[in-house]
Amino acid sequence: MTHSYEDRIDRVTAYIYEHLDEPLDLERLADVAAMSPWHWHRVYSAMRGETAAAAVRRLRLMRAANELANSDASVEAIARRSGYDNLQSFTRIFAEAYGMPPARYRREGSHTAFNPAQNGAPTPHYAVEVRHLPAMTIATEPHLGDYMNIGMAFDRLFGRLGAAGLIDQSTRMFGVYGDDPSAVPVDELRSSAAATLSSPPAGLPVTTTRAGDYAVLRHQGPYADMRAEYNWLFGAWLPQSGRDIADAPVLEEYLNSPRDTAPSELLTILYLPLV
Template identity: 50%
Template sequence: MRAAQYHQQLDEVTAYIYEHLDDDLDLGILAEVARFSPYHWHRVYRAVRGETAAQAVQRLRLERAASMLVETDLSIPRIARRAGFSGVETFTRALSRGYGMPPGRFREDGAHAVFRTAQPERLDAHPVEIRETEEFVLAVSPHRGAYIDIGQAFARVRDRMGDGRRMIAIYEDDPEAVPVSALRSAAGVVLTEDAAVPAPLERRTIPAGRHAVMRYVGPYASMHRAYLWLYGQWLPASGEEPRDHPVFEAYLTDPAVTAPNDSVTEILLPLVG
């Protein structure tokens, strides 16, 4: 009972962080949201989540800002303000540390640029193979809303299932066709056959079968361009037909401890046959 209460309190902190990334997130306020003693809540959060609350806020703000750089034409000063940074200089330093380049260069030359130019020799860094995969049984936390915010669902799963399990996310809708608020996804971990699924998590199965597996190396903020290339160029040229099951991603690195440019993700597109 006490463990469930701890998880609920940390869920509330995570939800508050995502909802107030644009605001001045005072750690004292987060302590009040957590309903833990201010002397201890930092240690609890870090021990369970693998990063401090301040590190989580910085990482999520950078992810949001990087996504806006890739997907919008907003000016860099406006993106800095909307992402909760005090100014362009602070934003530039933070993005340079986290993503290896300043905002203007990231917008032009980030990991997404290879899919914009679609030069074959550069796309070799993101190979696609056809693979027969086994059935995956997952413990998942459903998420509704922007895909880039699925981290809060992953936090719920990891709190209850622990670290060391393979992380997978299922994405059910096309973000080009469905309003952001209605996008459906689920964050989960792979289970052993006899593993229990604690509430409020759900059990979900991904059937075995053929998949086009694209190995993507780089920030999550640039991944949408990889999807556009996979569906718009690779799939028609491959002669393959997509199966009636959502695309999903398998994460080979942990975003809490891996630099965005070094993150490794497999995008699995189910195929007929």
């Protein structure tokens, strides 16, 4: 029965990600879950740590932040795509979540610090540490498609590990990214949600991360802003570092969760594999 509930909630999570442009009321999501509309949202909240309505709002705003930072779409178009016909309502709700109105976020968000051509500033220097990482045993859940949607893989992974009692205080969360988003079509991007396991039980499929040197950069702020950081790492830091990039996935370690953390307070460590 537990697995049945996990499957239903996974189905709802995937539906939310794939239908953010459509109305997502509780009754429609209850139909997707094949559960009573009176009680299913309590099950979702208990298993996912946030209500379905909060998840829809968070994911729409996260996508909006990504479009503001990385596209030329108008604020009005982004607002409509996020489900807000009233621009003032979108502006207020976005500012509550991201600390500034959308137009200002596009001009002054943390992503602009990594784009000197945009803000006219000299090339910045950020603290990058070269660190040797040991191999880590991880459980993974694959994801194919837009990296910004990897959250649904994390939901599946932590639903599975949580049901098996394998999550504890020592668990670390990683994203494993195998493709260059500037060179691979977005629907073909390969990645995995991953979690470290201190003592995996027999029969659980696991893998290990690459042991070796990594360029390590700590990021604070919305996930959408990290694209500019990667451009700086590859285009400015790496050429002058004297190092070559290894043929291995990029790792991101997530130190907190967007479910209970403001976007401006999200902490992520980027690991760029080196030879």
